[in-house]
Amino acid sequence: MEAKEIKFFVKRIFTKDLSLESPESPAIFDNIKSTPKVAFNLNTLIAEINDTSYDITLEITVKAETDNKTIYMVELKQAGLFIIDGADDELKDGFLNIRCPEVLFPYARETISSLIQKAGFPPIFIAPIDFNALYQQELSKKTKQ
Numbered sequence: 001m002e003a004k005e006i007k008f009f010v011k012r013i014f015t016k017d018l019s020l021e022s023p024e025s026p027a028i029f030d031n032i033k034s035t036p037k038v039a040f041n042l043n044t045l046i047a048e049i050n051d052t053s054y055d056i057t058l059e060i061t062v063k064a065e066t067d068n069k070t071i072y073m074v075e076l077k078q079a080g081l082f083i084i085d086g087a088d089d090e091l092k093d094g095f096l097n098i099r100c101p102e103v104l105f106p107y108a109r110e111t112i113s114s115l116i117q118k119a120g121f122p123p124i125f126i127a128p129i130d131f132n133a134l135y136q137q138e139l140s141k142k143t144k145q
Contacts, residue, residue, distance in 0.1 A: 007052075007085040008095055013107055016057060016077035020115050024069050029120060036064040036071050038124065046096050052085040056100040058108050062116075062124065074115055078108035097135040105129055 022028065040062055047055040057079040064071040080103060084095050109126045117123050 004086045006087050006091070007083060008087070008099065009083050010103060011053070011081040011083055013078075013080045013104065015111065016079045017075070018077070018111065018115070019075045020072060020119055021070070022072045022119055022121075024071065025120070028069065028071055031069075032066055032071065034066050036066045039063045039065075040126065042129065044097065044101050046100075049081070052083050054082045054084060054096060054100070056080050056082060056096065056104060058101055058104050060108055060112065062112055062126070064121070064124075072116060072119060072121060074112050076108055076112055078104050078111065080104050094135075097138075098131045101129075101131045105131075 043059040045057040060076045063073040
């Protein structure tokens with residue numbers, strides 16, 4: 001039996017949607033007295049285009065607040081078009097839930113950090129994410145149900 005060749009490649013990386021809100025600007029620049037609380041939310045969407053093409057989107061929200069006031073909120077949908085061919089379902093799930101988000105995340109991180117700086121705020125460091133661990137958590141939740 002001949003082993004089937006597995007193909008995985010990125011066809012395109014793109015931004016689907018991007019917004020920044022700073023409702024208290026410009027007054028907030030002089031009124032930040034304490035270190036802001038920053039909240040980070042991430043969701044991964046997977047859409048099958050055809051048998052080998054997939055649209056993967058990371059939806060990320062970063063919100064900084066202090067004294068019950070929003071300093072800024074960034075919402076980003078960072079996406080990629082990926083080709084996966086020749087992989088069985090288990091391997092394909094790994095590509096879709098781990099490898100594709102790993103490829104997209106550095107682009108999302110840079111976009112968010114750059115946008116926050118362009119809005120006049122100090123740079124933000126978003127730590128790397130272990131997508132394998134997240135995927136394993138999701139799998140264990142599903143097996144417990």
